[in-house]
Amino acid sequence: MVRSVFHRRPVVIANWKMYLGAAESVRAAHAIRRLTARLAGRDAEIVLCPCFPVLAEVRGALVGSRLQLGAQELHHEPSGPYTGDVSANQLRGLIRYVVVGHSERRRFHGETDEMVARKVQQALRAGFSPIICVGETTEEREEEKTIAKVRRQVEIVVRELSRLSLSRCLFAYEPVWAISAGPGMEGPQPDPAEAAHLMRLVRKVAADRIGSSAAERVRVLYGGSVTAKTVRPFVSEPGVDGVLVGGASTKPAEFAAIVREVVAACRS
Ligand code: PEP
Numbered sequence: 001m002v003r004s005v006f007h008r009r010p011v012v013i014a015n016w017k018m019y020l021g022a023a024e025s026v027r028a029a030h031a032i033r034r035l036t037a038r039l040a041g042r043d044a045e046i047v048l049c050p051c052f053p054v055l056a057e058v059r060g061a062l063v064g065s066r067l068q069l070g071a072q073e074l075h076h077e078p079s080g081p082y083t084g085d086v087s088a089n090q091l092r093g094l095i096r097y098v099v100v101g102h103s104e105r106r107r108f109h110g111e112t113d114e115m116v117a118r119k120v121q122q123a124l125r126a127g128f129s130p131i132i133c134v135g136e137t138t139e140e141r142e143e144e145k146t147i148a149k150v151r152r153q154v155e156i157v158v159r160e161l162s163r164l165s166l167s168r169c170l171f172a173y174e175p176v177w178a179i180s181a182g183p184g185m186e187g188p189q190p191d192p193a194e195a196a197h198l199m200r201l202v203r204k205v206a207a208d209r210i211g212s213s214a215a216e217r218v219r220v221l222y223g224g225s226v227t228a229k230t231v232r233p234f235v236s237e238p239g240v241d242g243v244l245v246g247g248a249s250t251k252p253a254e255f256a257a258i259v260r261e262v263v264a265a266c267r268s
Contacts, residue, residue, distance in 0.1 A: 008219055010235065010266050011045040011170065011242035012259050013131060014249030015072060015099060018051060019183060025054040028252050029061040035256035041066025043263045044242070047097050047131075048249075052086055055094050070097030070131065073105060076118035088126035098123050099244075101133045101153070103176045113156040120157050124165045131170045131244065132157055133223070134202065138177040146175075150198055154205040163210040167217040171202045172244040178224030183247035184254070187225040195222055196237035203239065228257035235265040 020028060029048055033040075040046045049070040050058045059069050071094075075085040091098065100123060101116035116132065123130040134153040136146040150173065158166055173195060181187030199220045207215035222234045223244035231243055242262055249255045 008217070008241050009043070009045055010262050011047065011219055011221060012255075012262050013047040013049060013070065013097070013099075013172075013221070013242070013244045014255055015049045015102075015244060015246045016051065016250055017072070017104070017246055019247070019250045020050065020054075022054045022057060025050045026057050026061050028250065029058045029067075031252035032255055033062060033065045033067055035252055036067070036259050037065070039259055039263050043266070044259055046259060049097070049099055055091075059094060068097060069095045070099065071095045072099050072102070074098050074100065074119055074122060076115045076122060078122060088122040088128065091128070092126050096128060097131055097170075098128045099131045099133065099172075101157075103133060103135060103174060103179060107176075113153055116153075117157045117160065120169065121160065124161075124168060129168050129170060131172055131221075133172045133174050133244070135174040135176050135179075135198075141175070141177060146198065147201060150201055151205055154202050158206055158209045161209065163214045166206055166210050167214060170219040170221060170241075171199075171206075172221040172223045173199045173202060174223035174244065179246060181225035181247060183250045184227075185225065185247060186227060186230060189224060189230060192233040192237055195224075195234060196240055199237075199240055226258065228254055228261055231258050231261045232265055235262050236268070 047068045047070045049072050071091055075087045078089055079087050100119040105111045120130045134150050136149045140149050175190055202220050203215050206218045219241040221242045221244050226243050227248045
């Protein structure tokens with residue numbers, strides 16, 4: 001009998017950041033489509049998040065497959081004088097998922113928890129599922145502020161959300177000191193049990209808002225420079241619903257191997 005450690009179908013998200021160009025993105029999408037054809041949609045929800053200019057082309061490459069498309073970011077206003085930004089309205093009809101609150105946005109673009117909460121509202125209003133990134137920096141970890149930081153980041157987002165809205169959200173616990181090692185690189189990793197503890201905290205904060213049985217529907221992922229070699233212990237922890245993959249997802253064979261690892265952990 002197949003026993004799942006996941007309450008929900010696992011989710012594996014590829015965040016291509018600013019790594020792949022247009023032709024490379026389309027090639028990667030075709031390759032991932034081919035390499036994950038037997039697992040996509042049935043055993044795992046697989047989401048590709050290319051850069052804005054190639055969303056439409058990558059969407060074309062995914063037509064007829066069970067792969068899903070996501071954006072890496074959206075603006076917290078529905079429209080306005082924000083040169084270079086992209087709103088939820090402008091993404092309508094293109095995507096199903098959107099990453100918000102990524103630590104690289106918080107760090108390099110000064111995004112605050114309040115802005116992240118407004119982005120989540122925009123995403124939900126447009127019918128998208130937001131993938132909300134939370135996690136502590138090195139300094140916060142050293143000062144033992146991890147729990148307070150993650151709790152606050154989640155609380156600010158969930159306090160305005162209804163049960164229905166929150167059940168459409170995904171959270172990714174991504175310790176800032178563990179992510180962005182680079183394609184094919186392995187960086188420092190937390191203890192998987194410690195990471196799972198933080199992911200349970202995320203679900204607990206959601207449960208405080210909407211009740212524990214509704215919070216069971218919220219998907220909570222791990223992210224932190226995982227590779228096919230390192231991902232298994234993280235997704236084998238109970239209550240962990242999958243992974244958000246950055247650098248390693250730009251290599252289709254590696255990303256497909258990560259998907260297989262996640263599905264295998266789910267079945268064991
Ligand atoms: C990410 O972009 O969310 C991420 C986890 O990146 P990486 O895997 O490169 O650390």
